Amino acid sequence: MDYEVVIGLEIHAQLKTNTKIFCGCSTAFGAEPNSQTCPVCTGMPGVLPVLNRTAVAYAARAGVATDCTLNRTNRFARKNYFYPDLPLGYQITQMALPIAEHGHLDIELSDGSTKRIGITRIHMENDAGKLNHDPMRPVSLVNLNRAGIPLIEIVTEPDMRSAQEAGALVRKMHQLVRHIGVCDGNMEEGSLRCDANVSLRPKGQEAFGTRTEMKNLNSFRNIERAIRYEVVRQADILDNGGTIIQESRLWNADKEISTSMRTKEDAHDYRYFPDPDLLPVVIDDAWFDEIVQSIPELPDAMKTRYMASLGLSQADAEVLTATIELATYFEICLAALTGKGPKQAKLVANWVMGSVLALVHTEGMALADVPVTAEMLAGLLALVEADVISGTMAKTVFEEMAKSGKAAQVIVAEKGLAQVSDTSEIEGIVDQILADNPNEVDAFRGGKTKLMGFFVGRVMKATKGKGNPKVVNQLLNEKLKG
Numbered sequence: 001m002d003y004e005v006v007i008g009l010e011i012h013a014q015l016k017t018n019t020k021i022f023c024g025c026s027t028a029f030g031a032e033p034n035s036q037t038c039p040v041c042t043g044m045p046g047v048l049p050v051l052n053r054t055a056v057a058y059a060a061r062a063g064v065a066t067d068c069t070l071n072r073t074n075r076f077a078r079k080n081y082f083y084p085d086l087p088l089g090y091q092i093t094q095m096a097l098p099i100a101e102h103g104h105l106d107i108e109l110s111d112g113s114t115k116r117i118g119i120t121r122i123h124m125e126n127d128a129g130k131l132n133h134d135p136m137r138p139v140s141l142v143n144l145n146r147a148g149i150p151l152i153e154i155v156t157e158p159d160m161r162s163a164q165e166a167g168a169l170v171r172k173m174h175q176l177v178r179h180i181g182v183c184d185g186n187m188e189e190g191s192l193r194c195d196a197n198v199s200l201r202p203k204g205q206e207a208f209g210t211r212t213e214m215k216n217l218n219s220f221r222n223i224e225r226a227i228r229y230e231v232v233r234q235a236d237i238l239d240n241g242g243t244i245i246q247e248s249r250l251w252n253a254d255k256e257i258s259t260s261m262r263t264k265e266d267a268h269d270y271r272y273f274p275d276p277d278l279l280p281v282v283i284d285d286a287w288f289d290e291i292v293q294s295i296p297e298l299p300d301a302m303k304t305r306y307m308a309s310l311g312l313s314q315a316d317a318e319v320l321t322a323t324i325e326l327a328t329y330f331e332i333c334l335a336a337l338t339g340k341g342p343k344q345a346k347l348v349a350n351w352v353m354g355s356v357l358a359l360v361h362t363e364g365m366a367l368a369d370v371p372v373t374a375e376m377l378a379g380l381l382a383l384v385e386a387d388v389i390s391g392t393m394a395k396t397v398f399e400e401m402a403k404s405g406k407a408a409q410v411i412v413a414e415k416g417l418a419q420v421s422d423t424s425e426i427e428g429i430v431d432q433i434l435a436d437n438p439n440e441v442d443a444f445r446g447g448k449t450k451l452m453g454f455f456v457g458r459v460m461k462a463t464k465g466k467g468n469p470k471v472v473n474q475l476l477n478e479k480l481k482g
């Protein structure tokens, strides 16, 4: 049977606040177990939650950036369930009135077209703690450092039709939440993870099939692999006349299989009700304006601008806008040049994507740790633009900058690398080269114009690479043809 795959995602993004959502405990990753806890986030009796304003602002920012409608009055609800990592006995989340609804995000497909994926809703909630299962003893230890960390859950419409589309959506969302500064996107630390709802239906059928939920997928690779596995598993069952059981499944990344976790609860099993300890959240006009103002130019708009007004190719624009850090690096360099047109944009793009990203990739360092800062590269490119050094010489200076951390101007001055543009000085050298090579001169004048490279090479060698190539070429042209 030919099936159509239907995928909806629930993406959990940890908000990048310094403190937890309902108390003042730190959210820093990797601390000693239970060292970042207090009576509120450990669910002691009689405590009251106090909402973190920044968490609300970040959630709202994510809503605006995905074209959602903000519910200017929204509220928290209790989702009741028992688990040892949840001492309160309920999760504080949003149900009937989430902070944002009815948005969308566009993904790029492999054929270059885009597809719009609906965002059903974005709601705020607190994270649970973590159970550490001791491999040596039959015990599990509870670490509540993560309990109370603010999350947003982004729920999409079931608009994706392949593992690849689901992967593209998560990548795009990852880029976006990092870009707008609400989540660090560190998937290894669990800052962004996702559940995938997968179902199959015979091609042409309108009604959805029974879905299963793949829980806690924490890398792009796992998301795509787990979905592919699930599609094959469900198709096998259906082809053999079986029925799909609605359930949660756990992906085992090592074995590359999924196993049943529990049969899936329906929403009414959680007995949601409005949290009586928390007032409705009201976003007034002034705060709303502040939230809208805090959103930088979004990645898609940035990419379009790089192509339309800076004349960059789609491939270049995509690389440069992949992270806001790289885009900012690029823009600082371009802003430092006198010209700001396509020629300068391409010069900067080549340097950023070439030398700078080479350092990132070969040294495995973060862009922020690259010893040549945007300001330093800007200084170097300004020297290239002003013809103080040649592009070739600039490569040498860049390497030196990466090693010593010195500014380009300092290196050029110390090593005497400034190129010679003084016509009379170069003219003397050109005359000498022509006098030393009469046979080549005759051959050139006889039509072997390819020898130009030979002459340029000789002159550049005599100037130790410092002759301004433009002046050298111009003088050689004049003298050889004259």
Ligand SMILES: [Zn+2]
Binding pocket: 020, 023, 024, 025, 036, 037, 038, 039, 040, 041, 042, 148
């Ligand atoms: Zn706390």
